[in-house]
Amino acid sequence: MTTPIKLGDHRPEPIVTQRRGMVSLWGEPGTGKSTFGLSGPRPVVLLATEYGLEGVSMPDGTPVTDLEASGDLVQYVIERPMAGYTARITEAFDELAARRAKAKDSRPATVAEAAREALTRAEWEGHVDAWHQFADLFCLAVEHPDAQLIQVDSATTVNEMARLAYVGQLQQVLPKDYGAAKAMVEGLLQRALHSRKNLVFTHRTKEIWRGNASTGEFGPAGYTDTNFLVPLVLRCEYAEGVYRQVVTRCRPNPAAVEREVPALDATGEPDMGYVSGGNFNGALALLYGEV
Numbered sequence: 294m295t296t297p298i299k300l301g302d303h304r305p306e307p308i309v310t311q312r313r314g315m316v317s318l319w320g321e322p323g324t325g326k327s328t329f330g331l332s333g334p335r336p337v338v339l340l341a342t343e344y345g346l347e348g349v350s351m352p353d354g355t356p357v358t359d360l361e362a363s364g365d366l367v368q369y370v371i372e373r374p375m376a377g378y379t380a381r382i383t384e385a386f387d388e389l390a391a392r393r394a395k396a397k398d399s400r401p402a403t404v405a406e407a408a409r410e411a412l413t414r415a416e417w418e419g420h421v422d423a424w425h426q427f428a429d430l431f432c433l434a435v436e437h438p439d440a441q442l443i444q445v446d447s448a449t450t451v452n453e454m455a456r457l458a459y460v461g462q463l464q465q466v467l468p469k470d471y472g473a474a475k476a477m478v479e480g481l482l483q484r485a486l487h488s489r490k491n492l493v494f495t496h497r498t499k500e501i502w503r504g505n506a507s508t509g510e511f512g513p514a515g516y517t518d519t520n521f522l523v524p525l526v527l528r529c530e531y532a533e534g535v536y537r538q539v540v541t542r543c544r545p546n547p548a549a550v551e552r553e554v555p556a557l558d559a560t561g562e563p564d565m566g567y568v569s570g571g572n573f574n575g576a577l578a579l580l581y582g583e584v
Contacts, residue, residue: 312577312581313491313577314333314492314493314525314573314576314577314580315486315492315524316330316493316523316525316526316576316580317448317495317496317513317520317527318494318526318527318529318538319512319513319514319526319528319529320528320529320530321498321529321531324531325529325531326446326447326496326529327346327349328346328349328350328351328357329493329527329538329573330442330446330491330493331351331357331360331444332572332573332574333441333491333572333573334491334573335360335366335442336366336440337360337440337443337444338367338369338437339366339367339368339369339444339446340369340371340427340430340445341368341369341370342427342445342446342447342450343446343447344370346368369430371423371426371427371430383407385407386404386407389402389406389407390402417457420454420457424455424457424458425458427451427454428477428481431443431481431485432484434490435484435488435490436488440490441490442490442491442492442493443492443493444492444494444495445493445494445495446495447496447515448494448495448515448516449495449496449515450515451478451515452474452475452478453515455474455475455477456471475516475518478516479518479522482516482519491573492523493573494523496514496515498511498513499511499514513526520542524543524545525540525542525579525580526540526541526543527540527576528540528541534569535570536569536570537569537570537571538554538570538571539551539553540552540553540554543579545580545581546579546580546581546582548582554570554571554572555571555578555579555584556570556571556572557575557578559574561574561583561584
């Protein structure tokens with residue numbers, strides 16, 4: 294017999310749903326992906342796994358350095374160091390010589406061979422360090438009470454970092470190993486999605502194939518389930534001086550698909566500071582069916 298759940302006589306406070314945005318952006322370089330999240334609620338924590346925002350300006354002309362100086366932006370650039378390369382050469386040389394002696398191989402170990410092995414080990418060690426650095430910073434940003442928006446630039450590289458850290462390579466990865474690397478990424482995403490933070494993930498572009506044939510279509514590169522976990526997906530474009538963000542998926546508001554994101558201020562009125570392209574407020578308005 295099942296025991297009924299007893300809640301007692303108290304009545305819990307009503308749950309208030311916070312209006313927030315979780316957005317995935319994809320497009321070619323130079324289409325405005327990296328600065329999109331900076332138009333959202335501040336302070337913004339930017340985790341850059343590629344180049345960062347050095348020399349970049351906002352669509353209204355404000356230099357990113359001004360946002361950093363005011364505390365509206367905290368930027369971390371994740372580096373991939375060649376950790377311990379020099380120290381590894383001696384270790385690799387000794388191990389190589391021992392292996393050959395055990396195998397009764399008369400060839401002498403050379404420094405060149407040891408250097409190649411040491412390079413491989415240092416690269417892998419660097420990938421592991423880079424992944425842990427990103428994961429630690431991401432969790433700290435999610436838990437920080439003052440951070441209003443977290444932008445990962447790019448989520449494509451984060452997916453590669455997880456595979457390199459866990460498997461040591463990007464190509465010819467066994468399904469069991471790839472699944473474990475995906476779980477590492479999904480674990481971080483789920484942690485962020487269960488928080489109440491605004492989230493922006495940028496993606497590079499990849500060609501879509503069916504079997505051995507190209508479909509001639511393009512989509513976001515990286516962890517594929519990002520675009521199922523995140524409710525709003527935008528394709529970023531730039532042509533003839535005009536930026537555009539076009540909705541390719543909107544789970545709460547399917548009617549928004551193929552619409553362009555507008556630039557709106559906090560009151561929902563057009564933001565005249567934007568010459569072209571939309572902003573985070575406009576994306577929220579489409580997400581919640583307000584425009």
